[in-house]
Amino acid sequence: MSEPQPRTRFWGSEAASGLALISPTALYAILLLAAPLATTLIYSVFTDGYLTVIPHFQLCNYFGECHSQLQDGTMEPQAYLGAWSDPVVLSLMQRSLFVSVLVTATTVILAYPVAYFVSFNVDASRKSLWLFLITIPFWTSYVIRVFMWNVMISRTGVINSVLEGLHIITDPLQMSFTIQAMVVTLAHAYAPFAILPIYVALEKIDRSLLEAGQDLGETRFSTFLRVTLPLSMSGVIAAVLIVFIPVIGDYITPNLIGGGKIPMIANMIEKQMLKADNRPLGSAIAVSAMLVVGLVSVLFLFLNRRYLMGQK
Amino acid sequence: MKIPVLRIYTIAYLIFLYAPIIILPIFAFNNSTAVAFPLQGFTTQWFSQVWADPALREALKNSMIVAVSTSVLSTLFGILAARASTRYSFPGSGPVLGLIMLPMVLPEMIMAMALLVVFLSIGVPLSLFTIILGDVLICTPFAVAILTSAFQSLDRSLEEAAQDLGEGPFSTFYLVILPLVMPGIISASLICFTISIDEFIIANFLGSGQKLLSTYIFGQLRFPKNVPNIMALGTILVGVSITLLSLAEFFRRRGIAKTGAKDTGGFL
Numbered sequence: 001m002s003e004p005q006p007r008t009r010f011w012g013s014e015a016a017s018g019l020a021l022i023s024p025t026a027l028y029a030i031l032l033l034a035a036p037l038a039t040t041l042i043y044s045v046f047t048d049g050y051l052t053v054i055p056h057f058q059l060c061n062y063f064g065e066c067h068s069q070l071q072d073g074t075m076e077p078q079a080y081l082g083a084w085s086d087p088v089v090l091s092l093m094q095r096s097l098f099v100s101v102l103v104t105a106t107t108v109i110l111a112y113p114v115a116y117f118v119s120f121n122v123d124a125s126r127k128s129l130w131l132f133l134i135t136i137p138f139w140t141s142y143v144i145r146v147f148m149w150n151v152m153i154s155r156t157g158v159i160n161s162v163l164e165g166l167h168i169i170t171d172p173l174q175m176s177f178t179i180q181a182m183v184v185t186l187a188h189a190y191a192p193f194a195i196l197p198i199y200v201a202l203e204k205i206d207r208s209l210l211e212a213g214q215d216l217g218e219t220r221f222s223t224f225l226r227v228t229l230p231l232s233m234s235g236v237i238a239a240v241l242i243v244f245i246p247v248i249g250d251y252i253t254p255n256l257i258g259g260g261k262i263p264m265i266a267n268m269i270e271k272q273m274l275k276a277d278n279r280p281l282g283s284a285i286a287v288s289a290m291l292v293v294g295l296v297s298v299l300f301l302f303l304n305r306r307y308l309m310g311q312k
Numbered sequence: 313m314k315i316p317v318l319r320i321y322t323i324a325y326l327i328f329l330y331a332p333i334i335i336l337p338i339f340a341f342n343n344s345t346a347v348a349f350p351l352q353g354f355t356t357q358w359f360s361q362v363w364a365d366p367a368l369r370e371a372l373k374n375s376m377i378v379a380v381s382t383s384v385l386s387t388l389f390g391i392l393a394a395r396a397s398t399r400y401s402f403p404g405s406g407p408v409l410g411l412i413m414l415p416m417v418l419p420e421m422i423m424a425m426a427l428l429v430v431f432l433s434i435g436v437p438l439s440l441f442t443i444i445l446g447d448v449l450i451c452t453p454f455a456v457a458i459l460t461s462a463f464q465s466l467d468r469s470l471e472e473a474a475q476d477l478g479e480g481p482f483s484t485f486y487l488v489i490l491p492l493v494m495p496g497i498i499s500a501s502l503i504c505f506t507i508s509i510d511e512f513i514i515a516n517f518l519g520s521g522q523k524l525l526s527t528y529i530f531g532q533l534r535f536p537k538n539v540p541n542i543m544a545l546g547t548i549l550v551g552v553s554i555t556l557l558s559l560a561e562f563f564r565r566r567g568i569a570k571t572g573a574k575d576t577g578g579f580l
Contacts (some may be wrong), residue, residue: 018400025393144546148332156348174508249419266421
């Protein structure tokens with residue numbers, strides 16, 4: 001008898017069942033995520049038309065000067081600047097990057113001790129209660145949380161009233177519409193994203209390693225620096241990426257806390273895509289933002305590669 | 313005496329995390345249009361005012377339609393993906409799961425804009441349906457994450473026992489697996505419902521101007537005199553969210569207890 005055909009062996013096999021089962025979800029992600037992202041990429045090298053996009057290849061949406069096509073088919077005489085040639089886009093990109101780095105650093109540094117506390121100092125039976133407490137605020141309306149920060153930091157807000165009531169200050173502090181206020185709001189919003197991966201990494205550490213360190217005469221602090229911290233770096237790295245990437249595209253916080261006065265790159269993408277009806281330029285800015293985020297992330301991973309060695 | 317520095321720090325951090333949602337109800341019951349101290353006395357007028365607004369009822373209805381649909385669809389997609397990835401090994405499972413989970417880290421604005429551009433180009437009219445499509449994309453990764461841990465804690469031998477006793481694959485799933493992962497399914501659908509209710513960017517950009525709760529709130533915040541109403545509405549929403557989450561956590565833990573696995577902590 002001949003061997004079964006590879007085809008029949010494939011159908012009904014484990015691989016086929018798995019693929020069949022995951023295909024609806026995968027198809028959904030391909031159609032509604034991969035395809036739109038690919039479209040954005042393609043649009044970014046096309047020509048802008050009146051309420052349309054003309055499939056004519058060009059790179060000027062990224063570099064140099066570009067012309068839109070008008071309703072009657074002629075080119076608009078007034079040129080617009082490509083994403084990387086426009087100082088306005090570049091300065092917004094710079095600010096978004098700056099805010100993201102600041103938010104990521106603040107969030108991760110503030111979150112580490114919390115994750116450490118829950119992992120090392122909390123009774124095993126109560127850990128999930130602590131994690132639950134930490135995640136609750138995250139699941140409540142983002143718009144409301146951001147607005148509440150506005151209420152707290154405004155001139156007549158909670159923080160100023162309390163400080164004045166305690167006679168710590170005499171004039172209200174100006175906190176609204178500042179980058180610092182945006183950083184605090186974003187650090188608040190993304191807190192669980194930083195705490196959870198660090199917590200998971202800390203939980204995986206073999207506790208006997210720490211005892212070994214202390215048996216060999218290390219102090220608690222040097223054990224932390226030489227054993228715990230390096231072993232938890234995979235969690236820190238995950239936390240950094242999981243905070244950094246979404247923050248750069250945040251839209252609500254610059255709107256509500258910045259009062260529209262400190263726009264970030266997401267606001268620029270919105271403006272080009274909708275108000276200015278320049279989808280190719282909007283797409284080019286979006287792609288550029290993702291490229292910058294991707295490059296910074298890859299660079300960060302490369303710099304920390306020694307902590308990721310030997311792990312999956 | 314040793315000072316519990318870490319414990320004090322963590323409690324301070326929790327106060328920082330909870331500050332906005334603790335202050336919210338204080339102003340929701342404050343008898344003044346100005347959201348500032350000192351407090352002016354107790355009132356429930358903001359609650360009755362916001363409830364009397366027909367635009368809010370419309371937004372509430374739309375939000376319920378979107379959130380329920382999103383919750384059902386995301387959970388179904390989540391069940392399929394979680395079951396496939398925990399039970400079978402197949403080529404390309406890494407990249408496929410990576411793509412499915414990608415919306416968790418991708419900036420929402422980029423996804424919303426990419427989807428919007430595609431919808432406009434192929435002529436899909438914006439409606440509640442397009443909002444549901446976007447929300448499902450955002451929620452599915454959370455459903456997959458919760459359900460993966462539910463399916464992971466399943467004991468394979470239970471399934472094999474059912475099959476040895478003559479059950480087919482479908483009846484095994486229905487009779488043995490489904491009851492065991494049911495708490496995970498309930499937990500995932502509650503979480504997706506909560507995410508969808510609060511989701512703003514998708515609702516704002518992929519809708520046709522019909523208000524949902526989140527866009528209604530965002531719109532009202534521009535008018536200072538409406539802010540106390542929004543505080544009242546926000547208080548109700550936060551209350552509902554916390555109730556649903558507590559339920560979700562309750563079911564998640566019950567699921568873990570049912571399958572006899574060890575609790576490894578939170579949702580994500």
